[in-house]
Amino acid sequence: AQSVTQLDSQVPVFEEAPVELRCNYSSSVSVYLFWYVQYPNQGLQLLLKYLSGSTLVKGINGFEAEFNKSQTSFHLRKPSVHISDTAEYFCAVSDSGGYQKVTFGTGTKLQVIP
């Protein structure tokens, strides 16, 4: 069975500072990894995804993530955050099962401080 752990429930960071949101996964088979962002009172928006190939994945809004198989991690990074990045971030995993069943982490609230 697949699972994903987001260790930090909240991450406060000053505007224009770099940020890393941590995600670790567990699966017995090949995995596919996603980061979604949810702004207040809105649905989820796909930031980026790792399916195969290059382990460094670039997404929208200046975010990137690196797939590390040996450490079973898929941390999300941004070199300089903006106030508008304040949101909830969900890491998600799906494995090579027969259907698209995505398991979400518990989320990390990114709070950008002016």
Place this chain on the structure above:
Amino acid sequence: DTEVTQTPKHLVMGMTNKKSLKCEQHMGHRAMYWYKQKAKKPPELMFVYSYEKLSINESVPSRFSPECPNSSLLNLHLHALQPEDSALYLCASSQGRSLGPTDTQYFGPGTRLTVL
């Protein structure tokens, strides 16, 4: 067009009411999903439709009844709900051609449901 739309945005209903949530996409996707999200929690999968057929029901109570009238539309019929059913209900869609793990889901903005 990568948009999934959901109506209504907000819904307040009593425990004896019958109401429906609607979800629509025009991306040619053949898989559609309903999720339930409680405050400060991740989304929980409820139902998956593939090619207009129900393929996954995650042991959801029968007071929630999904319907997929065509490939663009997904409904969730609500009847005799409980206050604990109050949540954000999210719809998503994906290409669904292989229904494999690489099939990325795109989410709508959600319907905020309050059951009194």
